[in-house]
Amino acid sequence: MDWISKLERKFGRYAITNLTLLFIGSNALGYLLMYTAPALLAYLTLEPGLILRGQVWRLITWIVIPSGGNVLAVIIMLFFYYSIGTSMERTWGTFRYNLYLFSGILFTVIGAFILYFIFGGGYGYGWYFSSYYLCLSIFLAFAASYPDMEVLLYFVIPLKVKWLAWLDVAYLAYDMIRGGFATRVVIIASLLNFVLFYFSTKNLKPYSPKERVRKAKYKQKMRPTNHYANGAKHKCAVCSRTELDDPSLEFRYCSKCNGNYEYCQDHLFTHVHIK
Incomplete structure (x- = not known):
């Protein structure tokens, strides 16, 4: 960063x-x-x-x-x-x-x-x-x-x-x-x-116009699925923690899993890929 x-x-x-x-x-x-x-x-x-x-x-x-x-x-x-x-x-x-x-x-x-x-x-x-x-x-x-x-x-x-x-x-x-x-x-x-x-x-690059448009489209596409308890926007598919549990947590989607599965920083590289 x-x-x-x-x-x-x-x-x-x-x-x-x-x-x-x-x-x-x-x-x-x-x-x-x-x-x-x-x-x-x-x-x-x-x-x-x-x-x-x-x-x-x-x-x-x-x-x-x-x-x-x-x-x-x-x-x-x-x-x-x-x-x-x-x-x-x-x-x-x-x-x-x-x-x-x-x-x-x-x-x-x-x-x-x-x-x-x-x-x-x-x-x-x-x-x-x-x-x-x-x-x-x-x-x-x-x-x-x-x-x-x-x-x-x-x-x-x-x-x-x-x-x-x-x-x-x-x-x-x-x-x-x-x-x-x-x-x-x-x-x-x-x-x-x-x-x-x-x-x-x-x-x-993350601040280029093309990248901004891509992110906006992605957020719009994912918005219907990103609703969890108490208004959380992110939830780890392994430990079920959200940003409300720990504001310092970072979440990422796994490109190798079939489906929109999101993982926290502790499980992004350690989880079993869902096929």
Whole structure:
């Protein structure tokens, strides 16, 4: 089991459902402030120097800072990111998606403090950081999970998501080459969550769309037979224990037995196969 799955077993119950709505809502608020009260945005930026002086709300309010654009483009972008964000939450599960988004926020904050200390303190770093790269990290995760899905560029040109993702990667590489040290830190810190999720996780296959559909169909097929006393969903065919007897028990079906026979972890490999 990979490290993310271990965290999910311990802290999964604390995950925030429909986190994308909160994130996109904060983006919408940022654009509203940009058009109506832009001076207020200066009090929300990610400024390490001011955070160290007690303005701790900046640790999270910087995600409100918009990346610019006209009204129509902003509306389309917000709906698009809400769509792919909710898709990722359904594909990965609430906890994994929460961890992905919050780790992106954390790494960005760390990047801001790195800039602050390397350049000897001071102010003015906050405007480097906005919700742009967080949104981009969600899109890259979506492209990695649904590479062959097609979207209509400018509502006319059909393109697969993976090609748009590669264009974004190429543009990021170009920005890192032409930009200064601060630009490189911002990009790396903001997208480090994507790198960690796809290179340090041992096995993402259980969270792929195809695997999710297969599991959903399997659960639907097995649901009529998985009703036991007191509402238990699993029961060992050998010892008759259920998850109500011991919540730490794990149950599996045996592929060598004829029929839908389920066994606990103690009898999965020791039982006599039913033919």
